[in-house]
Amino acid sequence: MAFTLLVVDDSRVSRMMIKARVLAAHPDWTVLEAASGDEAVPMVSQQVVHGVTMDVNMPGLNGFDAAVLIKHAQPHLPVVMLTANIQESSHARAKAEGVCFVQKPITDASMRQVMAYLTESP
Amino acid sequence: MNLDALSVDALTEIFNLGVGQAANAFSQIAGESVQLTVPRVLMLSRNELADHLALGGVAGFSAVRQRFSGAIQSEAVLMFPADRGLQLVRMMVGGEVALDQLAEMEQEALLEIGNILLNSVMASVADELQAPMDGDLPTLDLSLVQDLVGGRSEGGAPVLLIDIQFEVAAQEVRGLLAFLLDVGSWGALEQMLSHYTQRLA
Numbered sequence: 084m085a086f087t088l089l090v091v092d093d094s095r096v097s098r099m100m101i102k103a104r105v106l107a108a109h110p111d112w113t114v115l116e117a118a119s120g121d122e123a124v125p126m127v128s129q130q131v132v133h134g135v136t137m138d139v140n141m142p143g144l145n146g147f148d149a150a151v152l153i154k155h156a157q158p159h160l161p162v163v164m165l166t167a168n169i170q171e172s173s174h175a176r177a178k179a180e181g182v183c184f185v186q187k188p189i190t191d192a193s194m195r196q197v198m199a200y201l202t203e204s205p
Numbered sequence: 206m207n208l209d210a211l212s213v214d215a216l217t218e219i220f221n222l223g224v225g226q227a228a229n230a231f232s233q234i235a236g237e238s239v240q241l242t243v244p245r246v247l248m249l250s251r252n253e254l255a256d257h258l259a260l261g262g263v264a265g266f267s268a269v270r271q272r273f274s275g276a277i278q279s280e281a282v283l284m285f286p287a288d289r290g291l292q293l294v295r296m297m298v299g300g301e302v303a304l305d306q307l308a309e310m311e312q313e314a315l316l317e318i319g320n321i322l323l324n325s326v327m328a329s330v331a332d333e334l335q336a337p338m339d340g341d342l343p344t345l346d347l348s349l350v351q352d353l354v355g356g357r358s359e360g361g362a363p364v365l366l367i368d369i370q371f372e373v374a375a376q377e378v379r380g381l382l383a384f385l386l387d388v389g390s391w392g393a394l395e396q397m398l399s400h401y402t403q404r405l406a
Contacts, residue, residue, distance in 0.1 A: 096298060096314040140320060140340055167230060168324035172337040187321050188234045188297070 087113040087131055088201065091123040091149065092138035092165070097189060101136055101165075104194040120149025127153050127160065134201035137182075139166040139173075147173075150182050161204035163197045165189070208365070208391075212398040213246045219333045219401065220244040220367050220384070223326035227369075227382065230325040234318060235296045235373050241382075242370045250363050254385075257366070266380070268346045269319025273327050275338035277394050278387040281323040285380035290315055292378060312345050319343045322382060326369075334397045365391070 088105060092098045095118075102114045115132065117123035121143045126132065135153060139146035150162045164177060167187040177184050185196045208216070224241045231239040249257055266284040273279050285293060294307060294314040302310065320343045331338040365386040372379045386394060 094313050094317045094320075096294075096310050096317055099302070100298060140324070140342060142342055166324070167321040168328045168340060170328045170331045170337055172331075173328075186230075188230055190233050192233075 085111065085113070086133045086202070087115060089115045089117060089123060089126060089132045089135045091117045091120065091135060091141075091146065093118050093141040094138070097138065097165075097187075100189045101194065101197075104189070104191060105198065108194075108198055120144030120146055120152075123149050124152045124156075127157060132160065134204070135160060135162045136197055137162055137164050139164055139168065147176065147180075151180050154180055154182065159204075161201050163200055165193075165197070207248065208246075208395065208398070211402055212395060215398045215402050216246050216367065216394075217244050219330055220246075220326065220369070222333055223329035224369055224382075226325040226329045227322050228371075230321050231371065231373075234321065235376070236299070237373065237375050240372045240374065244367050244369045247366045247368070248363055249366055254364055254366060267315070269316055269323070269343050270346055271319065271323045271343040272341040273338040274341075275331065276334075276336040276397065277338070279327075279338075280385045280387075281327060281340075282383045282385070283319040283322055283380065284383065285315075285378065289378050289380075292376060293318055296373070296376065316343050316345050319345070326382065326384070334401060336393075336397055365394075 086109065090098050090101050092101070098116050105112055105114055115126065117126055119141050123135070124144070127135065137146040137150050146164060150164060153160060153162060162182040164182055164184050165187055166184070169184055169186055174184065183200050185193050187193065221244055224244060228239055228241045247257070265287050267287045267290060269283040271281050273281060291308065291311055294311050297314055297318055298307065323343065324340060327338055327340065367384040369382040370379065371382065
């Protein structure tokens, strides 16, 4: 299936590491990149996107707020928050907003979790 | 202002749980085992802090700094030898990037490593203290740590330092994770530590 993933992270290195692992597993996927939440939110309305990975700590609109805006616009779009900072308070908020958490660092194992969530979401 | 022995023990234990998280994250980044020491909790004046860090041999270190705010305010710092930055970055990205490109990305890769390690510790500390904390964006400070400490100087007020040394033995990279807790937060901290020890009792 043609799948377009939007990778949102202010770190170019992180975007690069995510993209490399995604394309290694799914060479047919298209990977779009956004360097901030502000950049990402309009992108999901302007083009077809099937899934989003979202960093949390970013300049401007943070990942959580961007995810909320995206989920309000497209409730069925799977969004995975990628962060090293997973506090219980964040879990509660993620559950309420219908997004999933995967813990950084970006590794083959963490990206397998991300891709499983994205492809298994209804 | 002094923390009693039980509070210091509690703080050590709380940060030790965070160290476990950071060790796990760090070993995933490095792709090999990383040794982290048990945290030390120290109450120091600003001058003593500068001496302490200098004695640790960190004069030639770079630092990733990140402020956390919430019920307690803290500044978290990852310090590593300035000449080992590129090596840390190479550990993270492996062979995926050409060396010239790697040098170009060094600063943002170091920020990301700092972000992951400092947040690993602070997320665990926030959960143990039941006190959510928000992190600012990390910044990279390539100046000497001495300057960093001097830059924070605000009169003679003491600081609470929790420091953890790390070593990636195979790469011969050593460094320090340091957490400076703001004096103004001590009342709140004492109360949280008291609740923490009561929950354990």
